[in-house]
Amino acid sequence: MIPLMKNAFLNEYETKKALAEFILQASRLSMDAECLKFERKFAEYQGRKEAVLFNSGGSANLAMLQALKNLGLLKEGDKVGFSALTWSTNTMPIIQMGLVPVAIDCEISTLNVMSHNLEARLEQTELKALFLTNVLGFTGDIERIQTICRERGLILLEDNCESLGTELPCGKAGNFGMGASFSFFVAHHMSTIEGGMVCTDDQEFAEMLRIVRANGWDRNLTAQQQHKWRQKFKITSEFEAKYTFYDLGFNLRPTEITGFLGQYQMQFLDQNIKCREDNYLRLEKLVLQNDDLVPLNHAHINTLSTFAIPVVCKTPQLRNQYLARFSGAGIEIRPMIAGNMQRQPFFGKYVQERYELPGTDFLHDNGFYCGNYPELSETDLETISSCLYS
Ligand SMILES: Cc1ncc(COP(=O)(O)O)c(C=O)c1O
Incomplete structure (x- = not known):
């Protein structure tokens, strides 16, 4: 039997042993320093300013769309183009956010949406955003797609859950849009058992993603960002700030196990x-x-x-x-x-x-x-x- 994947991790035994030792000595296992360290390491690897860790790639997709709605960049009823060949939890969040999914055809020879597919759809339909999937490690002509989006004022997001590490002459897959999601589920390029990431260069987007990830509160923001939100809503005491919820969110947090595994697996990536x-x-x-x-x-x-x-x-x-x-x-x-x-x-x-x-x-x-x-x-x-x- 040749299964889809043989192991949960790259260098399975070594990773499990290191994980066991980490768990035994860790004083805290809910989201904390290890997650932050993994975010920094991954952002550096990908060549993006910010990385926000989630409990899955699907959660990362959901959070990106909720964050864009919270920021007022998308609103209910807006049409969002998506690669017709993709994964369920790429398209489902579009529907769950009250947006309208518009399928864009994929070219047979590249498995992906090409710029001509996007142009053909734009002739019939006006889009507010494009949620492109880089399919199975392959991509379309993303640089041209990026230019079309820029010229027409479309927000470009990439679902890069299947294409971590793919690189074009003009940059890494996942670095063309405002944000890109990654998955660390077993059988992906690296595994944290379950896990996902969003990479972006947009600090305001990253800030909102951290609000969306944890209940809508400000606890995982920098002191400066917290100050801004608290001032805006006249929250004067630390006591009140603990349970103040600024915008719509979920609980999509990873654990320290995710953070530890991510850093450990990156050495084999x-x-x-x-x-x-x-x-x-x-x-x-x-x-x-x-x-x-x-x-x-x-x-x-x-x-x-x-x-x-x-x-x-x-x-x-x-x-x-x-x-x-x-x-x-x-x-x-x-x-x-x-x-x-x-x-x-x-x-x-x-x-x-x-x-x-x-x-x-x-x-x-x-x-x-x-x-x-x-x-x-x-x-x-x-x-x-x-x-x-x-
Ligand atoms: C294109 C794409 N998007 C999203 C996901 C969801 O990732 P996860 O399983 O980590 O939720 C996958 C999963 O394989 C995927 O292939």
Whole structure:
């Protein structure tokens, strides 16, 4: 059996041992110094001014949209474009925030929204924001997308939960929008068991994210930020400030375990990204020789930090054959994430508007993926290779 992921952590035993020792000596396990240290380390790694840690990538997505509403940058009824090929908790928060999700088609060869897909949608529909997903470690032509958003006054957010480490000549995936989310769930590029992050260069946005993350209060802000909020609402005593709630929030806090694990796992991150890229490029050679399969285009990407090994067949019949082949070889497989989001039951219940999405439909009907991680042995890679011949 080749599962989607073999271990919860990179360097599993060493990490669990360090975690056990950390827990034994820690005087506090709820969000505190370790979370802050991880935030600083991750912001530096990503090359962003601010990083705000959450208990999951889905929470990070929800918090970004709530923060934009709290800041008055989005309001109920505003249309938010999203990559039609994405994960449920990218699109669900758009609905949960009373915003209107507008699906944007993805190109088959890059798995992603391209600037021409966005331009085509903007011809029919006015958008206030674009919540772009960088799918499975691949990206579209994000620099051009960023320019379109800037020119048209659209807020750009990136869901980078699947693409930590991917780098284009013009910058890292996750550094193109006002904010970007990351996931540290097991099987992602690094794991804190559960966990997520938002990176941003916008200090006001980061401040609001910290308010949204913890009940709407100011406890996790700097003294200067607290002073500003307390002055604005005439909160004069520390006693009253403890239970003063300034804007809408949730409890989406991580724990010190998340903070500790994040810092610890980061030491293995570059090695993991390199290994995933090497695995993908090795297997891709077979895909390029196989007429049953669609070659994927990543010529615009310098570092391809793949989340998984995506396979796109030319027809649904061929996909059936390849699904049977992979399953028969004991390789765990999954659909191409949530496929065309418009075809998901929850979407049908809450959203009226539908758009033509030929590229995403093709990926929905013809795509699948298997796991990609450093613990794949030579035998595992040989087994996957044996399924990729025509
Ligand atoms: C694109 C995308 N967004 C959001 C998430 C949610 O992340 P989490 O599982 O940490 O909530 C995922 C999860 O894999 C994802 O793939």
